[in-house]
Amino acid sequence: MTTSTTLGYDDLPGLLTLLTGDEKHDRSSFSTLDVLWVLYDRVLRVDPREPDDPDRDRFLLSKGHGPAAYYAVLAAKGFIPVGALAGFGSAGSSLGYHPDRLLVPGIEISSGSLGHGLPIAVGVALALDSGGVDEPRVVCLVGDAELEEGSNFEAVQLAGRLGLGRLTVVVVDNDSSTHGWPGGVERRFELEGWSAVRVDGRDHDALEQALLGNGNGRPHVVVAEVAAS
Amino acid sequence: MTMRSRFYDVAAELLDEDPRVAVVLAEIGAGELRPHPRLFNVGIREQLMIGVAAGLALEGLRPFVHSYAPFLVERPFEQVKLDLVHQGVGAVLVSTGASYDGARSGRTHQAPADVALLRALPGWTIRVPGHPDEVARYVRRAATSDDHVYVRMSEEANSRPIDGDGLVVVRRGGESAPLVLAVGPTLDQVLAGTEDLDVSVAYVSTVRPFDAAGLRTALNGTDVVLVEPYLAGTSAAEIAAALIDRPHRLHVLGVTNEELRRYGTGPEHRALHGLDAAGIRGSIDSFLAKPSH
Numbered sequence: 001m002t003t004s005t006t007l008g009y010d011d012l013p014g015l016l017t018l019l020t021g022d023e024k025h026d027r028s029s030f031s032t033l034d035v036l037w038v039l040y041d042r043v044l045r046v047d048p049r050e051p052d053d054p055d056r057d058r059f060l061l062s063k064g065h066g067p068a069a070y071y072a073v074l075a076a077k078g079f080i081p082v083g084a085l086a087g088f089g090s091a092g093s094s095l096g097y098h099p100d101r102l103l104v105p106g107i108e109i110s111s112g113s114l115g116h117g118l119p120i121a122v123g124v125a126l127a128l129d130s131g132g133v134d135e136p137r138v139v140c141l142v143g144d145a146e147l148e149e150g151s152n153f154e155a156v157q158l159a160g161r162l163g164l165g166r167l168t169v170v171v172v173d174n175d176s177s178t179h180g181w182p183g184g185v186e187r188r189f190e191l192e193g194w195s196a197v198r199v200d201g202r203d204h205d206a207l208e209q210a211l212l213g214n215g216n217g218r219p220h221v222v223v224a225e226v227a228a229s
Numbered sequence: 230m231t232m233r234s235r236f237y238d239v240a241a242e243l244l245d246e247d248p249r250v251a252v253v254l255a256e257i258g259a260g261e262l263r264p265h266p267r268l269f270n271v272g273i274r275e276q277l278m279i280g281v282a283a284g285l286a287l288e289g290l291r292p293f294v295h296s297y298a299p300f301l302v303e304r305p306f307e308q309v310k311l312d313l314v315h316q317g318v319g320a321v322l323v324s325t326g327a328s329y330d331g332a333r334s335g336r337t338h339q340a341p342a343d344v345a346l347l348r349a350l351p352g353w354t355i356r357v358p359g360h361p362d363e364v365a366r367y368v369r370r371a372a373t374s375d376d377h378v379y380v381r382m383s384e385e386a387n388s389r390p391i392d393g394d395g396l397v398v399v400r401r402g403g404e405s406a407p408l409v410l411a412v413g414p415t416l417d418q419v420l421a422g423t424e425d426l427d428v429s430v431a432y433v434s435t436v437r438p439f440d441a442a443g444l445r446t447a448l449n450g451t452d453v454v455l456v457e458p459y460l461a462g463t464s465a466a467e468i469a470a471a472l473i474d475r476p477h478r479l480h481v482l483g484v485t486n487e488e489l490r491r492y493g494t495g496p497e498h499r500a501l502h503g504l505d506a507a508g509i510r511g512s513i514d515s516f517l518a519k520p521s522h
Binding site: 101102108109110113115116118119120121122123124125126127128130131150151154155157158 | 251266267269271272274276277279280281282283284285286287288289290307308311312315316317
């Protein structure tokens with residue numbers, strides 16, 4: 001793990017207060033906070049000094065709405081200056097209500113419209129596989145309600161069939177899917193050949209253990225359960 | 230040889246020659262290409278097809294994405310807009326089926342608005358080849374860049390290829406003769422329909438970017454007839470912009486914006502849309518007979 005740590009988890013609330021505006025998607029932002037922190041603090045091999053390092057892990061935030069937590073973690077880890085947070089959503093800022101990969105180094109994909117990140121992640125994984133590259137993992141964060149978009153399941157099906165072992169999906173499950181996932185959303189992944197684990201989405205050690213795990217040649221899904229707010 | 234078979238041949242060659250090239254399919258075409266480590270058939274999952282292409286491009290590959298036009302452009306249009314254009318990564322979309330090749334299959338397999346849709350997105354180079362050799366030329370060239378390219382193939386083809394990317398004058402009329410601009414596979418029908426008319430005939434197979442300078446050079450008179458193999462008037466704005474400082478009249482011919490609700494063959498639909506030689510001639514005669522004020 002090569003992330004350059006500059007600030008800690010306890011600094012995140014202060015950083016979030018810098019992100020002002022009337023469209024913070026608070027529920028979305030705060031549901032992802034612990035998962036994002038554990039990813040950047042303990043799991044992902046990424047370095048703000050080399051955001052394009054070909055050997056880096058790829059992290060794709062598909063659930064790009066409500067990116068305040070994402071920006072706060074990126075600021076804490078040195079990818080973006082803390083001073084940039086205050087401009088959130090303004091015309092001169094690179095930090096919009098939905099992230100733009102061409103404006104912020106270290107952001108792998110522009111997102112905000114739901115159901116796009118996971119299919120792109122499958123393409124990234126296929127490219128790395130075809131290049132014979134062993135190391136980089138591909139991690140994609142989606143929301144439980146986002147999974148209602150059918151495009152996700154085109155990706156879930158194919159990743160399972162092809163056994164894309166370098167692919168991990170984190171589902172932040174704050175029970176925001178209107179019609180729900182009877183039996184747990186992970187069942188949909190398991191049916192398609194994924195390994196699956198459900199953890200407390202606020203328990204950093206449990207998240208770390210789940211996220212560092214893998215499906216032994218199968219794609220892996222971590223359902224991070226957080227209390228609905 | 231058809232445009233489609235020519236594309237498969239060139240795609241196979243490019244996979245072997247160029248380590249950047251990848252091909253993404255959603256079943257259609259999968260039986261025409263031999264397995265290759267960078268040939269990805271994602272199954273009947275067209276949204277995923279575009280997303281996967283974007284992921285490949287993010288990692289530096291040059292994806293060629295191929296399917297029937299409705300499933301390549303219309304169904305995953307948001308993926309084209311966001312996964313490719315918004316991400317800032319390129320791909321080459323190569324469609325087959327065009328406006329009415331699939332006439333027997335009905336509306337589901339007809340995409341006369343594909344070019345109009347893609348022209349609504351920034352940065353696309355749009356090729357409408359009129360001959361299999363032009364397909365090969367444009368596909369090979371697309372492998373050397375990283376931009377957004379659409380190659381629109383059709384069963385309908387001209388008897389001979391035309392060399393050149395821009396507007397090419399194929400037949401010169403009198404000093405101020407009207408200019409008939411044939412797009413892609415409409416050229417043979419245009420030439421047949423205007424055989425004994427005093428008009429100039431020009432050809433274009435790259436419609437974005439549009440060769441405005443070529444049009445200004447080719448047009449000596451005031452009347453322009455645009456003949457397109459897709460939704461009529463798709464390039465009307467480009468022509469208006471090219472001639473903004475020159476008095477002119479524009480008449481557009483192309484696929485009509487209506488559901489015919491008829492089956493049959495491509496040539497039958499071509500005639501129903503007035504794009505066969507007789508239809509083109511009749512429409513031009515009516516246009517030229519209208520007084521110009």
